[in-house]
Amino acid sequence: MITLYGAPGSVFVRKPRILLHEKKVPFIVDPINLYRYVHEEFKQASPLTKIPVLRDDSFTLADSSAICAYLDKKYPTPSFYPQDPQAYAKALWFEEYADTVLFQAIAPCYYQTVLVPLYHGREPDTTQIDQALTQRLPAVATYLETQLVGNLYFIADQFTIADVAIVSMFMNMHFSGFPIDACRWPNLAAYLKAHFQRASFHGCIKEIERELNKIAPPAAPYQYPDIPN
Numbered sequence: 001m002i003t004l005y006g007a008p009g010s011v012f013v014r015k016p017r018i019l020l021h022e023k024k025v026p027f028i029v030d031p032i033n034l035y036r037y038v039h040e041e042f043k044q045a046s047p048l049t050k051i052p053v054l055r056d057d058s059f060t061l062a063d064s065s066a067i068c069a070y071l072d073k074k075y076p077t078p079s080f081y082p083q084d085p086q087a088y089a090k091a092l093w094f095e096e097y098a099d100t101v102l103f104q105a106i107a108p109c110y111y112q113t114v115l116v117p118l119y120h121g122r123e124p125d126t127t128q129i130d131q132a133l134t135q136r137l138p139a140v141a142t143y144l145e146t147q148l149v150g151n152l153y154f155i156a157d158q159f160t161i162a163d164v165a166i167v168s169m170f171m172n173m174h175f176s177g178f179p180i181d182a183c184r185w186p187n188l189a190a191y192l193k194a195h196f197q198r199a200s201f202h203g204c205i206k207e208i209e210r211e212l213n214k215i216a217p218p219a220a221p222y223q224y225p226d227i228p229n
Contacts, residue, residue, distance in 0.1 A: 001026040004067075005045070006052035008211030009115060009175075011103065012064040013052040014204060015161075019068050021200035023075045030209070065095060068161055080161045084210040087122045091155050094162035098169045102144075104115075105136035110172035118212065133178065148187040152194060167195045171205060 006013030008031055020027045032051055045053045045060035053060060054067045061067055073078050082088045109132050112124035147154060154162040170192050173180065182189035195201055
């Protein structure tokens with residue numbers, strides 16, 4: 001069975017989790033806490049000591065994008081990479097945009113709201129959250145808004161790695177309790193609302209909530225927002 005090494009809250013672990021759910025491939029998640037202890041097997045599989053890492057029998061692979069590409073080759077149905085060269089290239093572009101620009105824009109919200117109290121036992125730095133919401137997020141959300149134009153997917157009418165990467169990243173906003181402003185970005189808000197109800201994302205959200213609450217002090221589990229209907 002496939003094993004994913006990765007912290008429950010990691011956004012980059014979510015990408016291969018979603019693909020595995022969509023492809024109905026059994027897998028387990030071996031939680032890695034990079035703040036405390038990393039076992040030797042993980043270090044050997046991930047030279048940069050980053051998550052996620054995939055183990056498939058004796059084969060190991062690091063990096064979420066590489067893992068997703070491997071999974072799509074090994075389990076090609078359904079495929080998350082378009083056959084058309086231009087659509088394929090755009091899907092990779094949106095995946096990279098999500099992993100870099102989008103991640104950097106909204107990471108402070110999730111880190112400060114969820115991970116700082118959970119792993120470090122400190123109060124969130126609201127200044128960093130405010131900066132992310134007012135200075136970083138708007139430009140990124142506006143760009144994505146213009147790329148959707150009322151569509152349910154970023155690449156024509158196909159659910160691709162672009163959607164997996166973007167929705168996985170916006171799950172950080174859900175966990176943090178900061179929904180996208182539907183008045184300002186109606187296309188993006190409708191897109192996220194629809195995909196948060198998709199079985200793979202909905203199930204992943206609930207799995208992550210349970211995993212994170214195992215880390216939280218028993219007397220004070222984190223109260224996550226409801227998934228929008």
